Each structure stands twice: as C-alpha cells, then as structure tokens.
Amino acid sequence: MDASSQAIANYEALSILTGQMRDAAIDGEWDELISIEQHCGELVAAMKVIDVEAILDKDARQYKIQLIDKILSDDAEIRILVQAWMGQLELSMQSNRQEQRLLQAYGA
Template sequence: MMNNEEIISLYESVADITEQMLAAARSNDWEHLTALESHCASHARTLEKCEPVAALSGPMRVRKLTIIQKILANDREIRDITEPWMAQLSSLMNNTSTERKLSMTYGRNQAG
C-alpha cells in the first residue's frame, strides 16, 4: 500500500500526463495522445489498487482536490478537441462504407 505522499505524487503524475495529452490533442498528434492515454490509464489502475481507504485531511486533501480539478479540466478540454474530430472520422468511415456498398450493389447490376 502506498503512503499519502506517494498517492499525491501519483496524482501529480496523472495531471502532468493529462497536460501532455492536451498538448498532443491541440497539435493533432493523435498517435502521441493515444500513447499518453495508455500511460495515464496505467497510473489510474495503480491508484485504484493502492489508494488508502482512509480520507486525507487538511492540506493533503486540498492538494489532492486541486490536482483532481486540474485533471478534470484537462480531460474536458481534450474531449472538446477530440469529440468533433472523432465525429468527423466516424462520418468519413460511414460514407466510405456506404459508397462501397452502393458500388458493390449497383456495380454488379450494371455489369449484368
């Protein structure tokens, strides 16, 4: 089990990673964003396993709350950037699939 300082340090690492993820999203570096997302998920799993059940008190609690708020703000900004891009990508994929189906259907009819 990790102590409180180690837990806070891990939260700070997650905040740093989400900052890097946001920078990658802003520069449309999807490959780097995906790699960072995997790294962030690994840290989150570690937190789930190792975080003590007892609540933090005083300054440690405030520090953790501030870090979590930063992580959530980064996540919100990343989603604001990636969701329209994902919708556009999905639309392109659907259009390509539809075009392929039409071509196969009507292409065969014209050949026969």
C-alpha cells in the same frame, strides 16, 4: 515514501499526463494521445491501492482536490477535441464513400 506522499505524487503525475494528453489532442497527435492514455491507465490502476491507504491532512486533501479539478478539466477538453476530430473523420469517410459510389456508377 509513505502512502500519503505517494498518493499526492501519483495525482501530480496523472495531472501532468492528462496535460500532455490535452496538448496532444490540441496538436492532433492522436497516436501520442493514445500512448499517453495507456500510461494513465497503468498509473490509475496503481493509484487505486495506494489511495485507499493514504491518510491526508487538510492541506494535502485540498491540493489533491486541486489536482483532480485540473485532471477533470483536461479530460473534458480532451473529450471535446476528440469528438470534433471524430466528426471530421466521419465527414471524410462519408465523402470517400460517396466518391466510391460515383466511381462504381459511372466508371473510373
């Protein structure tokens, strides 16, 4: 596979992975999201070398742009979902701390 084909294949793979991450975030599967994110990191590291070498024709560049748009859209949705989950987690932790203070103040 030449560098151009490999570059496109990598963007397709990254697009699939970010879609899986988005689905995991929607389902609240945080461990799965982290696992997939690690695979994304490995792929992105490999892509840096190949992407520099790839010379894409007009159609391939346009397709690459579409893939990048999807990847960025997935990333934005993941960020929103993670921030919402973190907010819920923070509220839960605050509630637990308050409960602990009450137990300490009034005994168990």
